[in-house]
Amino acid sequence: MFSLFYGLWKYVFSKTEFHVLILGIDKAGKTTLLEKVKSIYSKMEGVPPDRIVPTVGLNIGRIEATNAKLVLWDLGGQVGLRTIWEKYYEEAHAIIYVMDASSPNSFEDAKSALEKVLRHEDLQGAPLLILANKQDVSEAVSAEQLERYLDLNDLDERLYMFQSVSAYEGTGIKFSIDWLVDAMERSKRTEMLRSRAGIPAQI
Secondary structure, three states, rough: OHHHHHHHHHHHHOEEEEEEEEEEEOOHHHHHHHHHHHHHOOOOOOOOHHHHHOOOOEEEEEEEEEEEEEEEEEEEEOOOHHHHHHHHOOOOOOEEEEEOOOOOHHHHHHHHHHHHHOOOHOOOOOOOOEEHHHHHOOOOOHHHHHHHHHHHOOOOOOOOEEOOOOOOOOOHHHHHHHHHHHHHOOOHHHHHHHHHOOOOOOH
């Protein structure tokens, strides 16, 4: 009887765990973002920006935000590494797509890579957070300008948001992550992943 009540207590009071992909082409600031998110939510300093090197493969971060646990997968963005992204799609609850808003020359490549991500059936319905990063750089365009440039027409009814941030300074990060947690909690994709894993629907 004790084990039954303990199991029920653990289910009711344990925090939901979400898996989040951090994607984007190389030099967008994905790892800097991951380290800043870790420092904001864990109250511990992440790796300093000047010590961050390009990701070859995968960086993983774990945080607790509001009533959820997030496992963040930061994947390398070089052309030759983007083929591994899809290996993580099936288990992902949401996507954070990071763009260097101060580098217009990279926009077309970033847009092409994002469109390919959104077309993949294994990510259907996953909430999408697009970050116009590097707002600490004077040449950076706003999230609104980036949204007009990307002109994403077919988002298959997924929840999405554009947000201006500086992963270097931390501006806009907490608002963005809090929005993403709320979006994942409301997402039909989360319901689907819970059902597939045999987890009862939350009331």
